[in-house]
Amino acid sequence: MNDKALYQQKKEAQLNEWKADIEKLKAKTSIASADAQIEMNQQIHALEQKIDEGKVKLSDLIKAADDGYESMKTSVESTWDSLKVSFGEMASKIKS
Numbered sequence: 001m002n003d004k005a006l007y008q009q010k011k012e013a014q015l016n017e018w019k020a021d022i023e024k025l026k027a028k029t030s031i032a033s034a035d036a037q038i039e040m041n042q043q044i045h046a047l048e049q050k051i052d053e054g055k056v057k058l059s060d061l062i063k064a065a066d067d068g069y070e071s072m073k074t075s076v077e078s079t080w081d082s083l084k085v086s087f088g089e090m091a092s093k094i095k096s
Helices: 003-029 034-063 066-095
Strands: none
16 A cells, blocks of 8 residues: 555544544534534534545645655645644633
8 A cells, every 4th residue: 555545544543533532522413502512513614624634635635646756645634633632622611
């Protein structure tokens, strides 16, 4: 398997993990107060949008020719970094 395929596989696994994390967050949201549910649902929706953005970036990367792979990889990494930060912020809000 080449580097591009391995990278794609790694990122797809991360997306699947984040989707599972969102399902856990939704379960935690259901036991929160009404006000907290509203805020958490908005944050979950924002996370879902970022995951969708990540899917698009990954799809673009997959379609890119091998010579464009490295430049697309930078864009994907930027999106992933943003997702990591967003998940971290959401997790810290739930714990507090």
